[in-house]
Amino acid sequence: MASEDERHYLFGFLKERFGIPEDSFEEYLLLRRNKSWQLIKNASQLEYASNLKVSKVGIRAFQKVGAFVKPTTRLIQIFGHSATKSKLDIEEEQLSIILSGEKFPVDLAIDKGYVILALNSKMILGLGFFVNGEVHSQISRKELRQAMLIY
Amino acid sequence: MFEKYQEFIPEFLQFQKSLYKPLPIHLRANPLKIDPGRLLNLLEEKGVFLRKSSDTDRTMYIAPGLESPGNMVEYFLGYYHPQAFTSCLASIALSPKKDSYVLDMCASPGGKTSHMAQLMYNTGLIVANDLYPSRHIPLGHTLERLGVTNAVITGYQAQEFPLRKHFDFVLADVPCSGEGRFRKIHDTYEYKETKARYALPDLQKKIILKGFDLLRKNGVMLYSTCTYNPEENESVVSFLLDNRDAEILPINAGFTYEPGITKWGDTKYDKRLERTARFYPHRIDSVGFFMARIGKRG
Numbered sequence: 001m002a003s004e005d006e007r008h009y010l011f012g013f014l015k016e017r018f019g020i021p022e023d024s025f026e027e028y029l030l031l032r033r034n035k036s037w038q039l040i041k042n043a044s045q046l047e048y049a050s051n052l053k054v055s056k057v058g059i060r061a062f063q064k065v066g067a068f069v070k071p072t073t074r075l076i077q078i079f080g081h082s083a084t085k086s087k088l089d090i091e092e093e094q095l096s097i098i099l100s101g102e103k104f105p106v107d108l109a110i111d112k113g114y115v116i117l118a119l120n121s122k123m124i125l126g127l128g129f130f131v132n133g134e135v136h137s138q139i140s141r142k143e144l145r146q147a148m149l150i151y
Numbered sequence: 152m153f154e155k156y157q158e159f160i161p162e163f164l165q166f167q168k169s170l171y172k173p174l175p176i177h178l179r180a181n182p183l184k185i186d187p188g189r190l191l192n193l194l195e196e197k198g199v200f201l202r203k204s205s206d207t208d209r210t211m212y213i214a215p216g217l218e219s220p221g222n223m224v225e226y227f228l229g230y231y232h233p234q235a236f237t238s239c240l241a242s243i244a245l246s247p248k249k250d251s252y253v254l255d256m257c258a259s260p261g262g263k264t265s266h267m268a269q270l271m272y273n274t275g276l277i278v279a280n281d282l283y284p285s286r287h288i289p290l291g292h293t294l295e296r297l298g299v300t301n302a303v304i305t306g307y308q309a310q311e312f313p314l315r316k317h318f319d320f321v322l323a324d325v326p327c328s329g330e331g332r333f334r335k336i337h338d339t340y341e342y343k344e345t346k347a348r349y350a351l352p353d354l355q356k357k358i359i360l361k362g363f364d365l366l367r368k369n370g371v372m373l374y375s376t377c378t379y380n381p382e383e384n385e386s387v388v389s390f391l392l393d394n395r396d397a398e399i400l401p402i403n404a405g406f407t408y409e410p411g412i413t414k415w416g417d418t419k420y421d422k423r424l425e426r427t428a429r430f431y432p433h434r435i436d437s438v439g440f441f442m443a444r445i446g447k448r449g
Contacts, residue, residue, distance in 0.1 A: 049315070055284070
């Protein structure tokens with residue numbers, strides 16, 4: 001189980017960077033496993049399962065990348081709707097650039113760091129990284145593929 | 152094909168003809184990620200028009216003309232899951248409740264597990280078990296994509312799953328010969344019987360007994376296969392009835408089916424097996440399926 005300090009550090013980061021309220025995670029447990037943290041809905045039944053040999057718990061929520069911690073695409077897809085800042089609306093044209101592995105220029109008045117990418121203002125795709133006036137995608141190109149733009 | 156089942160499959164010629172038609176694409180909208188009505192609108196904007204496949208369920212659809220359902224942004228976002236109609240019916244027949252403790256004994260690739268999470272509103276806990284570590288990858292991927300946050304994955308042999316605490320609901324969607332999935336779409340497609348299929352009933356009997364033993368009193372288990380073979384269906388459920396104080400519960404989930412058989416050749420089965428359900432492709436245009444809803448007396 002992640003410590004209270006760890007919870008506060010990780011969920012506090014989401015609050016500070018994206019404006020996602022920390023109490024969004026009140027119903028969840030956060031567990032640390034090696035270089036990642038997993039999030040699962042708290043339930044009394046978890047006690048019953050505590051003696052089982054478990055290979056995966058809930059969803060992977062954060063991953064340590066070097067000295068930094070990166071929220072996962074799936075975490076952002078679930079909780080990114082309540083973000084109030086560092087959120088970038090993109091359209092199909094910019095999505096196409098992202099899927100080809102390229103960066104695209106944007107005019108954002110925020111510090112360098114992660115931004116939430118929202119397609120057509122309504123679909124939360126995951127994260128991009130904003131630096132030097134450009135955004136590049138943090139979303140796996142195996143999962144979000146160029147072929148998906150056919151439709 | 153499947154002439155040996157002519158005795159009990161109704162309208163057998165229609166059944167055989169149906170095997171020459173391609174399986175339609177069925178999708179299950181995922182309310183854990185999006186309102187189904189909004190999904191319909193999003194897909195319509197892209198020229199994909201879904202048709203309801205159930206009068207009572209607002210998440211199940213046919214997607215005519217959608218050849219690669221895995222190649223849409225909405226798929227990546229977990230707004231829907233491509234899943235056979237009959238496969239969806241298994242979770243609906245079991246109907247796990249909010250805040251319950253659920254075991255999915257053979258969970259990968261996770262379609263039914265995620266559907267149960269949806270029916271439970273992501274509450275309680277699902278133990279999604281699958282023996283093979285290589286299957287944990289697609290299982291975990293499906294659950295994450297669909298926003299399932301109430302599940303853990305374990306890797307026990309289903310028939311040896313350890314008893315720690317009895318479950319409220321158990322899904323035993325067991326390994327089977329998969330006859331119900333066969334469609335003769337190309338001339339080169341032939342249904343081949345492998346030696347391994349003869350070992351399946353023994354394994355299935357071990358799994359159904361274990362699943363029943365893991366169930367709490369008044370709990371409900373669903374045993375299901377995607378095969379027509381009575382040796383993997385009625386015979387297995389008969390074996391449970393012979394060895395445990397189990398009852399076959401009615402299946403009232405708002406869809407039609409054929410009752411389980413009580414006779415095949417010289418073999419006679421318990422009359423109670425009429426309460427099990429058989430699904431045939433010419434009746435529902437989906438994968439052939441069998442299910443038995445089983446209760447443990449209190």
